[in-house]
Amino acid sequence: MRAILQRVTRAQVSVGGQVIGRCGRGLLVLVCAMQGDAEAEAEKLAAKVAKMRIFRDDQDKMNLSIRDIGGAALVISQFTLAADLRGNRPGFSTAAPPERGRALYEHFAARLAAEGLPVETGNFGADMAVELVNDGPVTIWIDTDQM
Structure with a gap:
């Protein structure tokens, strides 16, 4: 799986002008399931x-996790x-098929919540408008194949 983490002071996602998910201080997580991914990658x-x-x-060093700060995630x-x-x-043939992508996206969000974090989500496959205030800015790319 691949993800972009953006450290945010706040973020929200809307579909058709209606806000369907939001978070305050924490992370906006953009996530993509790749062909061949399984639940193990989502959990990892x-x-x-x-x-x-x-x-x-308190010394201005990046030293705390989202759990440490009591943050939330918008996935x-x-x-x-x-x-x-x-x-x-661009081509997207290496992305997981939609049904599998949805299942892994939902599994990832559930596992993140199981880690003790408040998690809200967007609407898989919908045309979404995402708003955020990037804190830092801090943006980090992760690929489970490289972990």
């Missing part, structure tokens, strides 16, 4: 996200993280 990714020390401590499906950029028009 959730554990890593919950433990990543990317929040400032959004983003199949475009699978983009193949060899040409000028």
Whole structure:
């Protein structure tokens, strides 16, 4: 699986002008299931996200996790993280098929919540409007194949 983590002071997602998910201080997590991914990758990714020390401590060092700060996560499906950029028009053939992608996205969000974090989500496959205030800015890319 692939994910983009954005440390945020707040974020929200809307569909059709209606807010369907939001978080305050914490993480906006854009996540994509890749072909061949299984529940094990979703669980590995959730554990890593919950433990990543990317929040400032009292000495202004990135030394605290989202759990340490009592933060929350907004998890959004983003199949475009699978983009193949060899040409000028990206291809997405390495993304998991939609049914499998949805199942792994939902499993990831559930496992992140099981790590003790408040988690809200977007709407898989919907045309979503995501708003955020990136804190730092801090943006980190993760691929479970490289963990």
